[in-house]
Amino acid sequence: MAPLTSRDDLVIAGRRFRSRLMTGTGKYPSLEAMQASLEASGCEIVTVAVRRVQSGAPGHGGLMEAIDWGRIWMLPNTAGCATAEEAVRVARLGRELARLAGQEDNNFVKLEVIPDSRHLLPDPFGTLEAAEQLVKEGFAVLPYINADPLLAKRLEEAGCATVMPLGSPIGSGQGIRNAANIGLIIENARVPVVVDAGLGVPSEAAQAMEMGADALLINSAIALAGDPPAMARAMALATEAGRTALLAGRLPQRAEARASSPIEGRVTNH
Numbered sequence: 001m002a003p004l005t006s007r008d009d010l011v012i013a014g015r016r017f018r019s020r021l022m023t024g025t026g027k028y029p030s031l032e033a034m035q036a037s038l039e040a041s042g043c044e045i046v047t048v049a050v051r052r053v054q055s056g057a058p059g060h061g062g063l064m065e066a067i068d069w070g071r072i073w074m075l076p077n078t079a080g081c082a083t084a085e086e087a088v089r090v091a092r093l094g095r096e097l098a099r100l101a102g103q104e105d106n107n108f109v110k111l112e113v114i115p116d117s118r119h120l121l122p123d124p125f126g127t128l129e130a131a132e133q134l135v136k137e138g139f140a141v142l143p144y145i146n147a148d149p150l151l152a153k154r155l156e157e158a159g160c161a162t163v164m165p166l167g168s169p170i171g172s173g174q175g176i177r178n179a180a181n182i183g184l185i186i187e188n189a190r191v192p193v194v195v196d197a198g199l200g201v202p203s204e205a206a207q208a209m210e211m212g213a214d215a216l217l218i219n220s221a222i223a224l225a226g227d228p229p230a231m232a233r234a235m236a237l238a239t240e241a242g243r244t245a246l247l248a249g250r251l252p253q254r255a256e257a258r259a260s261s262p263i264e265g266r267v268t269n270h
């Protein structure tokens, strides 16, 4: 484990980031609230729904101009794609979007293949198929998946740059509902594990980082908070607190109490 004094960067596909909190751009009450929140979060990676930007969906007009792409690394995502074929097509458009933002060398894509509009759960088969194709095309693929340790391993073997297991369904704010499986993914992964979706409050962000997640992606909990920039800051602090605690090493849990002060030599009446 890295000593606390050394730099503790997140490295994805050879690119280094100081911040371990990624954010999104959807659901904000205004572009100004989004800008202030990105600033307050200290994030360096922001995911953008390629289809929504291209179609100028509500809240997405002016989005490209509202973000300082000199500072923020774009993570185009394939939200709205129900099949592998669609996702591959939208990923290619995402690469163009990053170029338009001046990021010529950006080959990142957050792969989402989601046929289920009610629970927004990803299709594991379509995700693997699309990931294999995109890796062949030179993308750094960050796949959004259910917390399935075997799928995570298959995606890593296929050459994905990270795996992104969901804590609970997108936008649900239910926190980490599958801690045991996320723990197994973390234990076995040789690529960064990014817990994506469902985190509702900072304590859940800290929990995921304490478990050993390498990074988090949080959108709804920030965008839909009463005060989005304040929540963005709280999430950033929690992400850092969780990471620092992990590196510090926790007190072993015990079944029985242990006195905080030494009991030898104390003055007693008996």
Ligand SMILES: CC(=O)[C@@H](O)[C@H](O)COP(=O)(O)O
Pocket: 023, 024, 025, 026, 047, 077, 110, 144, 169, 170, 171, 172, 173, 196, 197, 198, 199, 217, 218, 219, 220, 221
């Ligand atoms: C923005 C994004 O790419 C999603 O994966 C998702 O929206 C994140 O989940 P929450 O909105 O639940 O944080």
